[in-house]
Amino acid sequence: MGFDFLEPINDNILRWIQSLSSQQLGSKVVFHTKDEFPDLDTVKIALIAVPENRGGNAENFVDSSVFRKEFYSMFPGNWHAGIADLGDILPGNSKEDTYFALRKVASDLIKRKIIPVIIGGSQDLTYSMYRAYDELEQMVNLVAIDSKFDFGKEEELMSANSYLSQMIIDEPNNLFNFCNIGYQTYYNSQEEIDLIEKLFFDAYRLGEVSNNIAIAEPVFRDADIVSLDLNAVKSSDSGNFTSFAPNGFNGKEICALARYAGISDKVSVFGVFNHHNSPQESVLITQIIWYFIEGFHYRSHEYPFGSRENYIKYSVPIEEETLVFYKSDKTDRWWIEIPFVTDGNNKLKRNTLLPCSYEEYLGACNQELPERWWKAQRKNVL
Numbered sequence: 001m002g003f004d005f006l007e008p009i010n011d012n013i014l015r016w017i018q019s020l021s022s023q024q025l026g027s028k029v030v031f032h033t034k035d036e037f038p039d040l041d042t043v044k045i046a047l048i049a050v051p052e053n054r055g056g057n058a059e060n061f062v063d064s065s066v067f068r069k070e071f072y073s074m075f076p077g078n079w080h081a082g083i084a085d086l087g088d089i090l091p092g093n094s095k096e097d098t099y100f101a102l103r104k105v106a107s108d109l110i111k112r113k114i115i116p117v118i119i120g121g122s123q124d125l126t127y128s129m130y131r132a133y134d135e136l137e138q139m140v141n142l143v144a145i146d147s148k149f150d151f152g153k154e155e156e157l158m159s160a161n162s163y164l165s166q167m168i169i170d171e172p173n174n175l176f177n178f179c180n181i182g183y184q185t186y187y188n189s190q191e192e193i194d195l196i197e198k199l200f201f202d203a204y205r206l207g208e209v210s211n212n213i214a215i216a217e218p219v220f221r222d223a224d225i226v227s228l229d230l231n232a233v234k235s236s237d238s239g240n241f242t243s244f245a246p247n248g249f250n251g252k253e254i255c256a257l258a259r260y261a262g263i264s265d266k267v268s269v270f271g272v273f274n275h276h277n278s279p280q281e282s283v284l285i286t287q288i289i290w291y292f293i294e295g296f297h298y299r300s301h302e303y304p305f306g307s308r309e310n311y312i313k314y315s316v317p318i319e320e321e322t323l324v325f326y327k328s329d330k331t332d333r334w335w336i337e338i339p340f341v342t343d344g345n346n347k348l349k350r351n352t353l354l355p356c357s358y359e360e361y362l363g364a365c366n367q368e369l370p371e372r373w374w375k376a377q378r379k380n381v382l
Helices: 011-018 064-072 095-111 125-131 163-169 190-198 206-211 213-221 251-263 279-296 358-365 371-381
Strands: 029-031 045-050 083-088 115-120 140-145 175-183 202-205 225-229 269-273 311-318 321-328 334-337 353-356
Touching (some): 064 279, 115 279, 163 175, 175 206, 206 251
Parallel strands (some): 029 083, 045 115
Antiparallel strands (some): 311 321, 321 334
16 A cells, blocks of 8 residues: 555654644644554545655755644644644655655545645655546646746756646646646746647736735636645745745735635645745745645535535626526535537546636626636637
8 A cells, every 4th residue: 555655753743742732733633653553534634744855956855843843833723624644755765766655645545535735845746646646537637836837848857847747748648727826927938838828728927816816716626736836935925045036925825825725625635845944934834734724624515516406507698609607605606617519528527617706707797708718618629
């Protein structure tokens, strides 16, 4: 089993956690120790540290003990789901060994309907999270909170700056949609920006999201994997001065995005990457993960897990189409229907509703075709 790759938590950390009060998070979590592995039947969220930084050309490996001390000293919200800390996947002889171990562990957890929360390590570990879905034989939607697209150069080996290219090129190709949240134009070539359009992927500039963070919520609602690059946060808020970032999301915004990811009924893997080993950044990571878990506890189990009977249907004639919108009477969230292609070969067999916003519905009422609907339909046709 994949769990054989997991190293138990350091005894010194465990002793420190035992000194915490019964109200703090350290007393609400079950741990992988050298004597015992948690009973996963009671677990919904599993934390795993993967201190593998070679894909980011870093010489030092991430020390997860600082994160654990910060995280377990916090207080939980009104949480009921079981949380386990499964320890570490230590760097293998090669980074490919680490990729394999993470893929196996993540795959085993996803099959058990447990959400792996990965604390990296360099962001190329996202590729392993993606490959964990191979055995499930489903199309995968990836959302990256990142200042760059990470396409990389031609023939470049797998790294934190090129993992997305590998996802697009490598077989089996299960990537249905990619969406970037928070890219900064000056970090991305025009060719990369054009490629995003050509592949019918989605991308939102930092300014767009900062001005109206709610536009990101429907994107997360349709994601399977969320990969968060800490370089997307400005250094004054993250404490990362190793690779200085004068612009980026602030601490409040990045936590709000993590909460959106947690609320999404569909997100089944969440990872935080490119940690630079600073104590200040560890504090930010703990709060990001706290908000993801908080969001998880507000999941409403709507489409695609619920029935459409509890939705109000709106038909909007536009050009030669009639767009069909659905509004949940439970959460007031909106979806738009993507028409099936009837050649029996389309990729959208498991999900014909695309999450959208109220603003997109209003735009359709004003004869504006929603861009994400158009892109999703084009992917369905091709």
